[in-house]
Amino acid sequence: MLQFINDMPVHVVGIHAVGKVTREDIDTVLIPHLNNMVEQHGEINYLLVLETDIKNFTAGALWQDIKIGLKHFTKWNKIAVVTDQKGVEQFSNWFRILIPGKSRGFPLERLDEAIKWIARR
Incomplete structure (x- = not known):
């Protein structure tokens, strides 16, 4: 299941993945938020908490x-x-060579650091 994380800065999409993740989760949770981020800000800053x-x-x-x-x-x-x-x-650390932006992986114990990193402009 994908859950939208509500308390992110306005320029960050935060998603929490737990249990089974289906196409419907991607279609109803992730895609609308990413599309909205592009419309509102012209770019995507994406935090995925993968549990x-x-x-x-x-x-x-x-x-x-x-x-x-x-x-x-x-x-x-x-x-x-x-x-x-x-x-x-x-x-995630190696993915940065495949995309135009930056990508970084963090262990769960460093979630606060990940949020600070993704929120920094």
């Missing part, structure tokens, strides 16, 4: 996630992925 295993994302969810990422490819400013999954955190 579920990446294996809990359905194929449809992963496909929708890829599609929205490509749709807004030039709009990604910053991505912070907060997780205790070392592989995902490391991928």
